[in-house]
Amino acid sequence: MPASELWQGVSEHLRAQLGIQEYETWIAPLGLRREGSQAVILAPNRFFIDWIREHYLSHIALALHRVTGQQMDVSFEVTDGGFDESSVMAAVETLESTPPTLLNPLYTFANFVVGTCNELAHAACQAVSQQPGKHYNPLFLFGGAGLGKTHLVTAVGNYILLHHKNKRVHYCTSEAFTNELIQAVRFDGMNRFQEKYRQMDCLIMEDVQFLAGRERTQEEFFHTFNTLYETGRQIIITSDKAPRDISGLEQRLCTRFESGLLCDLQPPDEETKVAILQRKSREKGLELSRQVAFFLARQPETNVRVLEGYLTRILAVSRFQGVEVTLDLARRVVGPLVGERRVGVEEVLKAVSSRYGLKVSDLKSGRKTRDVTHPRQVAMYLARRLTRSSFPEIGRALGGKDHSTVVKGVKKIEEMLGKEPNLAEDVRDLERELLGGGYMPGAGLRTGGM
Ligand code: ADP
Ligand code: MG
Numbered sequence: 024m025p026a027s028e029l030w031q032g033v034s035e036h037l038r039a040q041l042g043i044q045e046y047e048t049w050i051a052p053l054g055l056r057r058e059g060s061q062a063v064i065l066a067p068n069r070f071f072i073d074w075i076r077e078h079y080l081s082h083i084a085l086a087l088h089r090v091t092g093q094q095m096d097v098s099f100e101v102t103d104g105g106f107d108e109s110s111v112m113a114a115v116e117t118l119e120s121t122p123p124t125l126l127n128p129l130y131t132f133a134n135f136v137v138g139t140c141n142e143l144a145h146a147a148c149q150a151v152s153q154q155p156g157k158h159y160n161p162l163f164l165f166g167g168a169g170l171g172k173t174h175l176v177t178a179v180g181n182y183i184l185l186h187h188k189n190k191r192v193h194y195c196t197s198e199a200f201t202n203e204l205i206q207a208v209r210f211d212g213m214n215r216f217q218e219k220y221r222q223m224d225c226l227i228m229e230d231v232q233f234l235a236g237r238e239r240t241q242e243e244f245f246h247t248f249n250t251l252y253e254t255g256r257q258i259i260i261t262s263d264k265a266p267r268d269i270s271g272l273e274q275r276l277c278t279r280f281e282s283g284l285l286c287d288l289q290p291p292d293e294e295t296k297v298a299i300l301q302r303k304s305r306e307k308g309l310e311l312s313r314q315v316a317f318f319l320a321r322q323p324e325t326n327v328r329v330l331e332g333y334l335t336r337i338l339a340v341s342r343f344q345g346v347e348v349t350l351d352l353a354r355r356v357v358g359p360l361v362g363e364r365r366v367g368v369e370e371v372l373k374a375v376s377s378r379y380g381l382k383v384s385d386l387k388s389g390r391k392t393r394d395v396t397h398p399r400q401v402a403m404y405l406a407r408r409l410t411r412s413s414f415p416e417i418g419r420a421l422g423g424k425d426h427s428t429v430v431k432g433v434k435k436i437e438e439m440l441g442k443e444p445n446l447a448e449d450v451r452d453l454e455r456e457l458l459g460g461g462y463m464p465g466a467g468l469r470t471g472g473m
Contacts, residue, residue: 030055036086130177138295144286152182155257159284166288169326190224235271290325368420375402387422403432
């Protein structure tokens with residue numbers, strides 16, 4: 024079988040398995056060369072290879088086996104695919120901002136760092152894993168974004184699946200539950216829906232705050248909850264707030280939630296942040312020096328997901344540029360990310376539109392004439408440089424533009440800046456205006472093309 028045909032077959036398998044978004048991000052840029060029983064996967068750069076090896080190697084090996092009917096060895100090679108840093112970062116962010124729909128096998132108790140901020144939640148989750156439905160039912164975890172709720176409840180699910188072989192675990196977000204319910208109502212599938220949920224031995228329902236104000240869904244969830252509860256099945260719920268602080272949550276659900284164990288997660292202290300960062304970087308194949316770990320932990324950020332994002336970027340730059348991870352590098356990468364926190368995308372849109380004599384709604388519109396597209400790209404560039412928003416987030420703020428449109432826009436302005444002094448002047452002015460004078464982000468990540 025020629026390599027192109029083989030790769031096509033493998034791609035189709037992977038697309039079906041991974042879904043279109045992950046496929047487009049990570050698999051579509053790859054190629055394949057065949058050398059006997061050896062499949063050489065061609066990837067745009069080292070970082071890409073690391074990512075694929077870590078996340079998709081087993082998928083690829085399996086797909087190769089399916090297509091050829093034989094076991095093939097997989098190796099990797101870098102091609103000069105013209106794939107640059109900003110595209111890689113866009114890809115990472117797209118993936119980071121996609122919420123999980125299934126239990127993530129990588130979230131376990133073994134790689135959860137326990138500190139005073141989360142020890143009660145951790146202990147409760149462990150107790151629940153040992154004997155689901157026995158203690159603490161329901162278990163309700165709440166706390167701010169990125170404090171480890173998903174990690175912990177996923178660890179419970181993984182543990183139960185591994186150690187209680189006959190037990191059925193269902194993981195969903197309250198949004199997925201709502202959508203499934205709507206489909207069931209629409210297509211006459213209520214019986215199947217109810218049966219499915221009411222058969223579970225353990226139901227993990229995340230981000231229950233999104234049920235606020237959805238009466239029909241709350242009613243259905245109430246009945247599901249009661250059925251499971253009365254038959255001694257485990258219910259685990261997460262939310263960003265305590266039940267009574269969720270306005271729009273029915274009283275009877277609130278009471279049910281409060282009848283079990285409520286555990287809140289607090290922001291990690293510096294020591295815990297250091298331990299988490301060191302563990303995460305070890306997972307990514309790097310021994311982080313204490314100096315760098317402390318530097319990152321001292322940042323005011325408490326969202327662990329954001330801290331991990333710093334780490335990913337530091338690592339990506341170190342690999343691209345072939346340099347060691349030093350304090351200096353960390354400062355260079357994280358400095359601009361942290362300094363920019365004061366600016367939001369909406370502020371950028373306001374400043375840019377007024378400079379170009381437009382309305383914010385023009386930037387958000389679908390208009391494609393140059394008098395709008397150029398300022399829009401300037402807004403993309405500045406939002407990228409000055410705010411913490413990811414490419415997809417910037418796209419959404421601009422009225423639902425695709426993340427690849429934002430990547431292109433940013434790149435366009437970066438190219439133009441070198442050639443057009445007037446534009447460079449405008450952009451500098453806007454930056455100064457947005458940052459309120461003094462502070463200019465250092466020559467960091469973004470100016471290097473990211
Ligand atoms: P939440 O659901 O509360 O928003 P997540 O569980 O998604 O937060 O955590 C965000 C990221 O931070 C995940 O990658 C998770 O593994 C990591 N994380 C958070 N707390 C810890 C911890 N105590 N130990 C290890 N990783 C953690
Ligand atoms: Mg979560």
